[in-house]
Every structure is written in C-alpha cells, then in structure tokens.
Amino acid sequence: MKFCSKCNGLMRIAVQGKDRFWVCSCGNQEALSGESVTLKETVAKPKEVEVVDGDVNNLPITDDEPCPKCENKTAYYWLQQMRAGDEAETKFLQCTKCKHTWRENT
Numbered sequence: 001m002k003f004c005s006k007c008n009g010l011m012r013i014a015v016q017g018k019d020r021f022w023v024c025s026c027g028n029q030e031a032l033s034g035e036s037v038t039l040k041e042t043v044a045k046p047k048e049v050e051v052v053d054g055d056v057n058n059l060p061i062t063d064d065e066p067c068p069k070c071e072n073k074t075a076y077y078w079l080q081q082m083r084a085g086d087e088a089e090t091k092f093l094q095c096t097k098c099k100h101t102w103r104e105n106t
C-alpha cells in the first residue's frame, strides 16, 4: 500500500508491458521503489495501462484471452502445476472486470 506524495490519495499498481509502477487518480506516478518516474503518453493512452487491484496486483495481464462470461478482453493469468511434476503447467485466467476465473483449454 502506498500513498500519493502529491495528494495523499491511495495509489494503485499499474502494469505497462513488463514495468510496474504506482499510479494515483490525480495522475501522479511513482516507481515501485519510491522514486518518481515519468511515463510519457500514459494519460493520453490510458488503455495501455491496466490498473490492478489488491490481491492480484502481482499477476501479469493478457489481452488475448477474452472472458467467457462477460467478454471483457483482459484477464490476469498464472500458471499452476496440477500434479507433482508429471503434468504440464495449467494456465488459469481471471477476468479483470467480473473476476470470473477459468482454466485455459489446451
């Protein structure tokens, strides 16, 4: 949890590509390490920044697995080993919108 150095609002973790940083509703952005960062065009192109809430804030986001329930196009994903080593990892996805969780069919 982190508070904005400008407005004292609660900041949220945003993911842009491989980078993670804090964002505030006032537009302030700070690196996870606490240093200020400048990311140009973030405000102009908000679709490239996925704001993540709470528990799932360490999970990467994919935009090619649409939610089967609400058809939202972005989902968190993670890999999980179902049995001890004798099976390939299974990909799980969670809709960023309705939080529906499903298992990728391979």
Ligand SMILES: [Zn+2]
Pocket: 004, 005, 006, 007, 008, 009, 024, 025, 026, 027, 028
């Ligand atoms: Zn702020």
Ligand SMILES: [Zn+2]
Pocket: 067, 068, 069, 070, 071, 072, 095, 096, 097, 098, 099, 100
């Ligand atoms: Zn959904």
